[in-house]
Amino acid sequence: MKRIFLLFSLFFCAFALADTKVVNVYNWSDFLPPHLIKQFEKETGITVNYAEFDNNETLYTKIKHSKHGDYDIITPSSYMVDRMRQEGLLHPIDKTLLTNWHHLDSFFLNRDYDPDNKYSVPYLWSSTGIAVNTLYHNPKEITKFADLWQPQYHHQLLALDDLRDCFTIALLKLGDDINSVNPDTIKEAYRALIDLMPNIRVFNSSAVANMFIDEDITVGFAWGGDTFLASRENPHITFIYPQEGFQISLDCLVIPTNAQHVKEAHQFINFLLRPEIISQIPPRIGYATPNKTANLSLPADLRHNPIINPSPQVLKRAKFQRDLGTANRIYERYWERLKIGAD
Amino acid sequence: MNDRQFRFFTLSISWTWLTVFALVPTLMVIITSFLETNTTQNITAHFTLENYAELVDVAYLKIFLRSLLIAGSCTLLCLIVSYPFAYGISHSSLRYRSILLLLVIIPFWTSSLIRTYAIMTILKTKGIINTILLSLGIIHQPLQLLYTNIALFIGLTYTLLPFMLLPLYANMEKMDLTLIDAARDLGASKLTVLRKILIPITMPGILAGSMMVFLPAMTLFYIPNLLGGAKSMLLGNLIQEQFLSANNWPLGAASSVLLIIFMLLLAHWYWQRNPDSDRTELL
Structure with missing residues (x-):
C-alpha cells in the first residue's frame, strides 16, 4: 500500500x-x-x-x-x-x-x-456620476454635481465612502482640476464638502446598488457599475453624467x-x-x-x-485620475476632519 | 493530584488566559499609542507624545461630547424602559419569571451584528413598519427611518437593553416587598415610595446597569455605521476609522487609552459611592 x-x-x-x-x-x-x-x-x-x-x-x-x-x-x-x-x-x-x-x-x-x-x-472602467430614482426626483433638475448642494436634497444624498470620489465632485463643482495638488484648492474643496454635509444621509460604497434598488436612497453620487446593476432590478433608476465633467476610474x-x-x-x-x-x-x-x-x-x-x-460627446467630459504624490497627505487630513464632523 | 497542585493548575490557567488575552493586548495598545505613525509601515519605533497632543483638538472633543450625549440618552432610555420591566419580572409568579427571563436572554444567542441587520429590514423604506403603516392607510408616504438618529437610538437601546435589565432584576429580586407596604401604611404616596424607597434600594442595580450600557453605547461602531448612515461618528467609530481606513494606528491606540482611562475613572467613582459593594460586580 x-x-x-x-x-x-x-x-x-x-x-x-x-x-x-x-x-x-x-x-x-x-x-x-x-x-x-x-x-x-x-x-x-x-x-x-x-x-x-x-x-x-x-x-x-x-x-x-x-x-x-x-x-x-x-x-x-x-x-x-x-x-x-x-x-x-x-x-x-x-x-x-x-x-x-x-x-x-x-x-x-x-x-x-x-x-x-x-x-x-x-x-475595464466605470465613472462616478449621479444616480437618481425618477419616482422621487425629476432627473431634468439634476444636470450637474453643483445641483446636489441645493437645500431641497437635505438629508437625502448617498455619498461614496471614498476620498477621491468625494473630493472630485467638489473640485469639479468649483471648476478645478480633479488631480489638484494645490493646498488652497484642496482646502476650498474641503469647505465645499462641509457645505454638502447637511445634504448627505449615508456614507457608503459597498452596498450602493442595494440601497438604490430598495429605495432607501433615491439620489446621490454613485459609480456607473453599481447604478447599472441597480437599474436592472429597479427600472426607475437612471444615471446622469454631470455637465462639469466626471471622473473615470x-x-x-x-x-x-x-x-x-x-x-x-x-x-x-x-x-x-x-x-x-x-x-x-x-x-x-x-x-x-x-x-x-x-x-x-x-x-x-x-x-x-x-x-x-456612453456617446463620444459624453465621454469627452471624462477626467482620468492621477497620483497625487505628497498631496495625498493633505487630502487625507481633510477627509478625516470631514468624516469626524469637524468645523 | 493533591489539593494544592489542583489549585495551582486551575489558577495558572486563568492567569495565562488573562495575560495572553487581556494584559498583553492592552500593553500593546498602550505602547502603540506612544509611537510614531508612518505611511508605508504602520508604526515606527520612536517615542512621541504627539498622538495625545493631537487628540486635544476641538474636533475630537466634539466627538467625545457627542458620544457622551448619545450614550447618556441611550442609558436613560434603557433605564426608563427596563425599570418597570425588571420590577414586573421580579414580582411575577415564579412560574412565569423564568419564562420571562428566558425571553430576554434568547435574542442574545444571535450575533448582535445580525440583529442590527434585522433592524434595518424593519426600518427600511420598503421595510416592515412602512409596509404595515402604508397598507393600513395611516401614512401615504413611506417614513424615512433608516440612516437617522432615531434609527441609531432604536439600535443602541435594543441591543443594550438586557445589560440594564439583568442587573436591575438581580437587585429587585432581593428586595423586601414589605417595605413598600409599610411605607404605604404610613401614608406615603406612590411617588414618595418610588423616590424614597424603591430608587434608593435599587441604586446599586441602576448604577451597575448604567455603566454596562453607557460604555458599550460609546463604542459599538457598527450600529452608527449601519443604522446611522456612517455620518454620526462616535468614539468607537473614531477608533475603528483610525485603525482600518486612516491607517493611523498610534492615534487610534491613543484614543483607546483615553477611553480606558475614562472607564476606570467611572468605575472608581462607582466604588467610592458604594464602598461596601463587591468590586467584582462590574467586571
Missing part, C-alpha cells in the same frame, strides 16, 4: 514539474468570470493562479513588499498605475506580443497617468517588475483584449470596456446603454 502511494506521489510530482507554465493573476473581486479563466487554461495550457483584492492601497502594499514576484498580472486603477510606474514597480509592456491591441479605443490610450501606455493596458492590466512569467502574462493580456472575451464582462458587473470592437459586438440594449457605452 505504502509503495503504491509513493509511486502515485512521484507520478504527480513529475507531472507538476513538466507543466511549469503558470501565470499568477491578482484582480479586483468579480472582475473575471471563472469560465473565462478555464477557457484561457484550455486554449494555452497555462495554469492560472487567481487571487482577488478590493482596494488599490492593499494592492500597492502587497506589490511593494513582494520580493519574489508573487504576481504576474495585477489590475491597479489609473492613479495607482501612475504611482507604481514612477516608483519603478512596473515592467514595460511589449506591444508586439499583443496582437489584439488595435481593438482598444484610442480615447483611453496615451493619457497622463502613463504616456504611450508604456506600462499599462486599459482593462480606469483599471489597467500591468505586469510588476519582478514578475516570474512575463511571456505568459502577455498571453493573458492578449486573451483579455479579444473582443469576444472582454465583451462578456460588462453585462455581469456593469463596468464598461475600452475595447471598441467589443462594444460594437454587445447586444443592442447594452450597446445603447449610456452607462456601458
Whole structure:
C-alpha cells in the first residue's frame, strides 16, 4: 500500500514539474468570470493562479513588499498605475506580443497617468456620476454635481465612502482640476464638502446598488457599475453624467517588475483584449470596456446603454485620475476632519 | 493530584488566559499609542507624545461630547424602559419569571451584528413598519427611518437593553416587598415610595446597569455605521476609522487609552459611592 502511494506521489510530482507554465493573476473581486479563466487554461495550457483584492492601497502594499514576484498580472486603477510606474514597480509592456491591441479605443490610450501606455493596458472602467430614482426626483433638475448642494436634497444624498470620489465632485463643482495638488484648492474643496454635509444621509460604497434598488436612497453620487446593476432590478433608476465633467476610474492590466512569467502574462493580456472575451464582462458587473470592437459586438440594449457605452460627446467630459504624490497627505487630513464632523 | 497542585493548575490557567488575552493586548495598545505613525509601515519605533497632543483638538472633543450625549440618552432610555420591566419580572409568579427571563436572554444567542441587520429590514423604506403603516392607510408616504438618529437610538437601546435589565432584576429580586407596604401604611404616596424607597434600594442595580450600557453605547461602531448612515461618528467609530481606513494606528491606540482611562475613572467613582459593594460586580 505504502509503495503504491509513493509511486502515485512521484507520478504527480513529475507531472507538476513538466507543466511549469503558470501565470499568477491578482484582480479586483468579480472582475473575471471563472469560465473565462478555464477557457484561457484550455486554449494555452497555462495554469492560472487567481487571487482577488478590493482596494488599490492593499494592492500597492502587497506589490511593494513582494520580493519574489508573487504576481504576474495585477489590475491597479489609473492613479495607482501612475504611482507604481514612477516608483519603478512596473515592467514595460511589449506591444508586439499583443496582437489584439488595435481593438482598444484610442480615447483611453496615451493619457497622463502613463504616456504611450508604456506600462499599462486599459482593462475595464466605470465613472462616478449621479444616480437618481425618477419616482422621487425629476432627473431634468439634476444636470450637474453643483445641483446636489441645493437645500431641497437635505438629508437625502448617498455619498461614496471614498476620498477621491468625494473630493472630485467638489473640485469639479468649483471648476478645478480633479488631480489638484494645490493646498488652497484642496482646502476650498474641503469647505465645499462641509457645505454638502447637511445634504448627505449615508456614507457608503459597498452596498450602493442595494440601497438604490430598495429605495432607501433615491439620489446621490454613485459609480456607473453599481447604478447599472441597480437599474436592472429597479427600472426607475437612471444615471446622469454631470455637465462639469466626471471622473473615470480606469483599471489597467500591468505586469510588476519582478514578475516570474512575463511571456505568459502577455498571453493573458492578449486573451483579455479579444473582443469576444472582454465583451462578456460588462453585462455581469456593469463596468464598461475600452475595447471598441467589443462594444460594437454587445447586444443592442447594452450597446445603447449610456452607462456601458456612453456617446463620444459624453465621454469627452471624462477626467482620468492621477497620483497625487505628497498631496495625498493633505487630502487625507481633510477627509478625516470631514468624516469626524469637524468645523 | 493533591489539593494544592489542583489549585495551582486551575489558577495558572486563568492567569495565562488573562495575560495572553487581556494584559498583553492592552500593553500593546498602550505602547502603540506612544509611537510614531508612518505611511508605508504602520508604526515606527520612536517615542512621541504627539498622538495625545493631537487628540486635544476641538474636533475630537466634539466627538467625545457627542458620544457622551448619545450614550447618556441611550442609558436613560434603557433605564426608563427596563425599570418597570425588571420590577414586573421580579414580582411575577415564579412560574412565569423564568419564562420571562428566558425571553430576554434568547435574542442574545444571535450575533448582535445580525440583529442590527434585522433592524434595518424593519426600518427600511420598503421595510416592515412602512409596509404595515402604508397598507393600513395611516401614512401615504413611506417614513424615512433608516440612516437617522432615531434609527441609531432604536439600535443602541435594543441591543443594550438586557445589560440594564439583568442587573436591575438581580437587585429587585432581593428586595423586601414589605417595605413598600409599610411605607404605604404610613401614608406615603406612590411617588414618595418610588423616590424614597424603591430608587434608593435599587441604586446599586441602576448604577451597575448604567455603566454596562453607557460604555458599550460609546463604542459599538457598527450600529452608527449601519443604522446611522456612517455620518454620526462616535468614539468607537473614531477608533475603528483610525485603525482600518486612516491607517493611523498610534492615534487610534491613543484614543483607546483615553477611553480606558475614562472607564476606570467611572468605575472608581462607582466604588467610592458604594464602598461596601463587591468590586467584582462590574467586571
